[in-house]
Amino acid sequence: MANAVRFLLGFEEQTVSDADPNMTVLSWLRTVAGRCGTKEGCAEGDCGACTVVLGEPDDQGGLRYRAVNACILFLPVLHGRQLVTVEHLRESDGRLHPAQEAMVACHGSQCGFCTPGFVMSLFALFHNERDADRRRIEDVIAGNLCRCTGYRPILDAAQRMLAMGGEDRFSRREEETLSRLRELDDGEMLTLAGAGRRYFAPRTVDALAELRRQYPEATMLAGGTDVGLWVTKQHRDLDTLVYTGSVAGLDSIEEHADTLDIGAAVTHSTAMERIAAHYPDFGELLRRFASVQIRNSGTLGGNIANASPIGDSMPVLIALGAELVLRRGHERRSLPIEDFFLDYRKTALTQGEFLERIRIPVAGADRTLRCYKISKRFDQDISAVCLAVCLRLDGDRVAAIRIGVGGMAAIPARARAVEQALAGRSWNDDAVEAACAVLEREFQPLTDMRAGADYRRLVTRQLLRKCLLETTRPAVATRVLEYREVSA
Amino acid sequence: MSSVPERILPEFVPGARTAHRALAHESAVGHVTGGATYTDDIPEPRNLLHAWVRLSDRAHAGITRLDVEACRQAPGVVAVMTHDDLKAATDVGPVAPGDLVFADGEVTYWGQALFAVAADSIDSARRAAMLAEVKYEEREAILDIRQALERDAAVSPVRTIVQGDPEGAIRGSAHRIRGQLAIGGQDHFYLEGQVAMAVPQEGGDMLVYSSTQHPSEVQHLVAGVLGLPDHAVVVEARRLGGGFGGKETQAAHIAAIAAVLAQQAGRPVKLRLDRDDDMILTGKRHDFLVKYEAGFDPDGRLEGVDFMLASRCGISPDLSDAINDRAMYHADNAYYLPNVRIVSHRCRTNTVSNTAFRGFGGPQGMMAIEYVLDEVARYLGRDPLDVRKTNLYGVEERNLTPYGQVVEDNILPRLFEQVERSADYAARRRAVDAFNRENPVLRKGIAITPVKFGISFTTTHLNQGGALVLVYTDGSVQLNHGGIEMGQGLYTKVAQLVAEEFGIALDRVRVTATTTGKVPNTSATAASAGSDLNGAAAVEACRKIKGRLRDFAAGRFGIAGESLRFEADALHAGEQRLCSFAELCKQAHLGRIQLSDTGFYATPDIHVDKDTMRGKPFYYFAYGIACAEVVVDSLTGEYRVLRADVIHDCGQSLNPAVDMGQVEGGFIQGMGWLTTEELYWDDRGRLMTHAPSTYKIPVASDVPDDFRVELASWSRNRAAAVRRSKAVGEPPLMLGISVFHALKDAIASLAPKGCSVHLDAPATPERVLLAMERLRRATDPAAAGEPVEEDAES
Numbered sequence A: 001m002a003n004a005v006r007f008l009l010g011f012e013e014q015t016v017s018d019a020d021p022n023m024t025v026l027s028w029l030r031t032v033a034g035r036c037g038t039k040e041g042c043a044e045g046d047c048g049a050c051t052v053v054l055g056e057p058d059d060q061g062g063l064r065y066r067a068v069n070a071c072i073l074f075l076p077v078l079h080g081r082q083l084v085t086v087e088h089l090r091e092s093d094g095r096l097h098p099a100q101e102a103m104v105a106c107h108g109s110q111c112g113f114c115t116p117g118f119v120m121s122l123f124a125l126f127h128n129e130r131d132a133d134r135r136r137i138e139d140v141i142a143g144n145l146c147r148c149t150g151y152r153p154i155l156d157a158a159q160r161m162l163a164m165g166g167e168d169r170f171s172r173r174e175e176e177t178l179s180r181l182r183e184l185d186d187g188e189m190l191t192l193a194g195a196g197r198r199y200f201a202p203r204t205v206d207a208l209a210e211l212r213r214q215y216p217e218a219t220m221l222a223g224g225t226d227v228g229l230w231v232t233k234q235h236r237d238l239d240t241l242v243y244t245g246s247v248a249g250l251d252s253i254e255e256h257a258d259t260l261d262i263g264a265a266v267t268h269s270t271a272m273e274r275i276a277a278h279y280p281d282f283g284e285l286l287r288r289f290a291s292v293q294i295r296n297s298g299t300l301g302g303n304i305a306n307a308s309p310i311g312d313s314m315p316v317l318i319a320l321g322a323e324l325v326l327r328r329g330h331e332r333r334s335l336p337i338e339d340f341f342l343d344y345r346k347t348a349l350t351q352g353e354f355l356e357r358i359r360i361p362v363a364g365a366d367r368t369l370r371c372y373k374i375s376k377r378f379d380q381d382i383s384a385v386c387l388a389v390c391l392r393l394d395g396d397r398v399a400a401i402r403i404g405v406g407g408m409a410a411i412p413a414r415a416r417a418v419e420q421a422l423a424g425r426s427w428n429d430d431a432v433e434a435a436c437a438v439l440e441r442e443f444q445p446l447t448d449m450r451a452g453a454d455y456r457r458l459v460t461r462q463l464l465r466k467c468l469l470e471t472t473r474p475a476v477a478t479r480v481l482e483y484r485e486v487s488a
Numbered sequence B: 001m002s003s004v005p006e007r008i009l010p011e012f013v014p015g016a017r018t019a020h021r022a023l024a025h026e027s028a029v030g031h032v033t034g035g036a037t038y039t040d041d042i043p044e045p046r047n048l049l050h051a052w053v054r055l056s057d058r059a060h061a062g063i064t065r066l067d068v069e070a071c072r073q074a075p076g077v078v079a080v081m082t083h084d085d086l087k088a089a090t091d092v093g094p095v096a097p098g099d100l101v102f103a104d105g106e107v108t109y110w111g112q113a114l115f116a117v118a119a120d121s122i123d124s125a126r127r128a129a130m131l132a133e134v135k136y137e138e139r140e141a142i143l144d145i146r147q148a149l150e151r152d153a154a155v156s157p158v159r160t161i162v163q164g165d166p167e168g169a170i171r172g173s174a175h176r177i178r179g180q181l182a183i184g185g186q187d188h189f190y191l192e193g194q195v196a197m198a199v200p201q202e203g204g205d206m207l208v209y210s211s212t213q214h215p216s217e218v219q220h221l222v223a224g225v226l227g228l229p230d231h232a233v234v235v236e237a238r239r240l241g242g243g244f245g246g247k248e249t250q251a252a253h254i255a256a257i258a259a260v261l262a263q264q265a266g267r268p269v270k271l272r273l274d275r276d277d278d279m280i281l282t283g284k285r286h287d288f289l290v291k292y293e294a295g296f297d298p299d300g301r302l303e304g305v306d307f308m309l310a311s312r313c314g315i316s317p318d319l320s321d322a323i324n325d326r327a328m329y330h331a332d333n334a335y336y337l338p339n340v341r342i343v344s345h346r347c348r349t350n351t352v353s354n355t356a357f358r359g360f361g362g363p364q365g366m367m368a369i370e371y372v373l374d375e376v377a378r379y380l381g382r383d384p385l386d387v388r389k390t391n392l393y394g395v396e397e398r399n400l401t402p403y404g405q406v407v408e409d410n411i412l413p414r415l416f417e418q419v420e421r422s423a424d425y426a427a428r429r430r431a432v433d434a435f436n437r438e439n440p441v442l443r444k445g446i447a448i449t450p451v452k453f454g455i456s457f458t459t460t461h462l463n464q465g466g467a468l469v470l471v472y473t474d475g476s477v478q479l480n481h482g483g484i485e486m487g488q489g490l491y492t493k494v495a496q497l498v499a500e501e502f503g504i505a506l507d508r509v510r511v512t513a514t515t516t517g518k519v520p521n522t523s524a525t526a527a528s529a530g531s532d533l534n535g536a537a538a539v540e541a542c543r544k545i546k547g548r549l550r551d552f553a554a555g556r557f558g559i560a561g562e563s564l565r566f567e568a569d570a571l572h573a574g575e576q577r578l579c580s581f582a583e584l585c586k587q588a589h590l591g592r593i594q595l596s597d598t599g600f601y602a603t604p605d606i607h608v609d610k611d612t613m614r615g616k617p618f619y620y621f622a623y624g625i626a627c628a629e630v631v632v633d634s635l636t637g638e639y640r641v642l643r644a645d646v647i648h649d650c651g652q653s654l655n656p657a658v659d660m661g662q663v664e665g666g667f668i669q670g671m672g673w674l675t676t677e678e679l680y681w682d683d684r685g686r687l688m689t690h691a692p693s694t695y696k697i698p699v700a701s702d703v704p705d706d707f708r709v710e711l712a713s714w715s716r717n718r719a720a721a722v723r724r725s726k727a728v729g730e731p732p733l734m735l736g737i738s739v740f741h742a743l744k745d746a747i748a749s750l751a752p753k754g755c756s757v758h759l760d761a762p763a764t765p766e767r768v769l770l771a772m773e774r775l776r777r778a779t780d781p782a783a784a785g786e787p788v789e790e791d792a793e794s
């Protein structure tokens, strides 16, 4: 059993034995390690000033680097990983890293406060995707806010960095890093007690199930992109944390003939690619889900278990008819996802139970899925309204339809009355107008800072109309984001 | 892979060695390596305490009980300060009182500071602060402009500018329109939040590191709350992680809290606001309500305009007078208004006191007139571009502003002509119209809007700057001036000027942190005037030193002083290199010549009559123009900016790379203000958008797909500003107005010509869709059934 957090800070080994499990990596860096290059701009994962990069072994025996937000990452999560910050990038002879050199050459910094975060996002890009185009780069830095530059020089810098190519001190020392990481992590469960709090990182699903039973009041911690904010924004004390990110198998995706079976700890980044292959519209929704940093930490399971009425994956999973596998001890049960949400942030999980897997039907090429996310900003924003429609037509008749909505009720909901109004009817204006009237009655959304109730209602009706148009008159351009592709 | 687009930056002044060149920001390497130190990164002194401020959760209420005893007893707590614990001044109002350090028996806005705690960690300070017992007796609150207007609640009296006979002109016009427009505020969202660290010195003095745009004011106000003379307080700032006006007056409050706690505890105290508290506790751009009436001829030429501009100032005067004055001074923007009245209401509300923000009221004034011209064009069924051009200021005539200043440097006609050509406006206008005829869902819009922005503080005495230049015997130079580096590249530009003066390489000039201990009594780094004022002052200091060096060398080499040149790190006479600059300095020192000096600059030739607001408030104008094209989803109101063409006037740019950065960044920030950046208060006066999760500034993918930005390299400042450059900090923000009007244009395509298009700002997808629904309802009887809620402010 491991009792201390062991990780590499750059290339330097660190052992922290008395870590407070609620301490974030950012506050450790700035206040304990005295490394102030990494900045705090919001402490809620939204600005990217705190972006750092984690190095860890991938499934192919290589080392992968991913950008994450240090401000909502708890320190023990570093166990067995390499933490790279902006101070580590320079070569030992003082030469700048290509990410840094390109930023200087392109005048990519003004006040400079956002810059370390951008440099780290670019550093991860340098290691992961040398062929990224401008659009993809926009995606990669969607989680980094800059108030000064207007971004163009930073986009230029990213392209320039990729064109420079080459190696850096991290790629040259990859083998060494891998073997040192293997030494740091003995594969045993990490158990910590610091500042009166406990932290467990079990390695098997059985151990997780056992801990969950033993400590039913403990907080399950997956990516921490919701849980982290409970500490940094709601100032809650999380006395016992059970981390799912080291559990073997919980991060696996299994492809079966008719289902995609996704472990609860699979991150959005990992899930996105596989899901997009089956459902491009779902893939696009996930692309607009938060930012790269958040998707690199946050999990599909966490999104569902968090049960926010404006969580993005749930309306789609509802429309697709996904099933959840819940586990308590050795018992498993499965539940249609729409039955998981009972009331505002209340789920069907019983004491000691947890979400193990998510099963998404993929069979049936005759099904069409359309997803729509309405927000003030396209990237890195929370939905005002989310609508997902999964439709099977028989001729022009609606043979089957499932509709999931977010932002319209206290829970992610299935629009059953609307579905009924459409089932069996001809898929045309009359049917959709009738369905719009039903929609109006079925949901009573709120007015808040994201949108007014009237807009929520109006735009949901409009999205249903749009869905009709897109499925019956595919030649009509209906999406400003896609239009941009056409014109570019 | 696509190749990297090389940005072509114009050569401004061939021959200049360092000035006018596109050099990197002086801290660029520090920025990218994490080595650049911000206030929160300064190594913490021993015994440092951390502060937390407890904020009110009522908009207007009597405080019937405030018991902080439990806070004082909490673990780790060293000091607690309430209003009653303050020993000297209790108000940090910058111009007039009204900004209390801590609430005094009453809270007057949601998020007002009640008291502060200093403890051994942020966590203990916060936990302790939550232990206080606070009881309120709620009072009626005035929350928005309408309520304030109804009740005559104002932070200062109404002001009016009148020229000609607006009423008569409107009455006598062939056509008239009237309407109103609500313009939202804007949070600065500097990436570095407000922060100050106060470190007690011997004899009761205080050293304050503050993320401020105005160290002299922080010094004066901190001295006030500590009960000390100004000379006992030193305020220092090396760099800010963004300011945008938000750290002009607002930083003083933060510094004052840190300082009183430090004085009380006898230990250093740091106060760094959490982002949410920062957004709740500090002021923002003023939101405005504009009412207008305009009379015009059949060509759309304005004959009379009557404006009512009302702004939400919040609870105190702060800088609201100057901000609203500037709004009035920009309600003409680029257009000749022969008969005009501008009435300005400065509304007092139970909300946080609004403050300076890039443009300082100018953007709101410009929005007013641009909106009127767009509506005139809609009314006449004409292209708004034609109506704008019809109303432009003339070069020789039709060039008198509403406040009596003659526009002497008008380059607008050339900018219009250039952008119409480079943006290929006519063809794209036709393409947009054709697209809109063919597409049932997506709609396009295109618009060109100009900027004419007056440069100088309208409070005339603020137009002064100072510098201190120290030359050492090895020829290296240390430069200090009153300006603050907040990303705008001021330190770089002034260093370039100094290097150019001495003919030395840029790396021989080191800029040191701005401190009240070196250059005193400075103005805020604001009004875009940073390099005009501080640059000119630094040049003056250099010239004094050079004058002495020249006299010394003349004697030493027996050459007439006038023929000596400072160039290529050396002193030259004609083609002959006499000695290195370092050698000259060393010799001069041995010759007992003073190698350091101060410089001072006061902008000449400006004056305003305080009562009538007439005169010449501006030394010169900076100009710019933008053409934006958008595509809008008429089903949802979502949109994208497809292309933007910008031409901006920086005169003879001191650093084209830095200026380009200001222009691009300004455009995007202005676009954000008018599109996605929505501030939302609930009906109890609580700000609900107080973090980046809910307040949405633009991200990289919001940048126009095709973004073409040029500096007008042919422009030269007619006024004798430093090296004929022009100020560039604020003006480009207002180029973003083009995006708002492109959206309005796209919306208009849903209705026949002649329809008015009402759109308030920010034009969120929600407002865009509701505007389209209103139009559809107005023009299509079949669509009349569905209810559409009017915007709150209309």
Ligand SMILES: Cc1cc2nc3c(=O)[nH]c(=O)nc-3n(C[C@H](O)[C@H](O)[C@H](O)COP(=O)(O)OP(=O)(O)OC[C@H]3O[C@@H](n4cnc5c(N)ncnc54)[C@H](O)[C@@H]3O)c2cc1C
Pocket (backbone or CB within 6 Å): A044, A045, A046, A219, A220, A221, A222, A223, A224, A225, A226, A227, A228, A244, A264, A265, A288, A289, A290, A291, A294, A297, A298, A299, A300, A301, A302, A303, A304, A305, A306, A310, A311, A312, A313, A353, A354, A355, A356, A380, A381, A382, A383
């Ligand atoms: C900046 C930012 C942007 C965001 N943008 C979006 C967005 O666009 N759309 C969106 O929907 N969400 C968004 N979120 C919310 C969040 O990222 C997602 O909900 C994410 O999927 C949560 O996953 P996680 O792994 O981080 O969960 P965690 O934070 O670790 O956990 C979330 C909840 O799930 C519980 N939990 C986790 N795993 C299990 C399990 N296996 N069994 C039972 N309970 C479990 C936890 O105890 C907790 O209650 C955003 C968050 C941030 C900070």
Ligand code: FES
Pocket (backbone or CB within 6 Å): A039, A040, A041, A042, A043, A044, A045, A046, A047, A048, A049, A050, A051, A069, A070, A071, A072
């Ligand atoms: S500090 Fe803003 S994302 Fe972490």
Ligand code: FES
Pocket (backbone or CB within 6 Å): A108, A109, A110, A111, A112, A113, A114, A115, A145, A146, A147, A148, A149, B191, B241, B242, B487
């Ligand atoms: S350079 Fe200032 S926020 Fe990006």
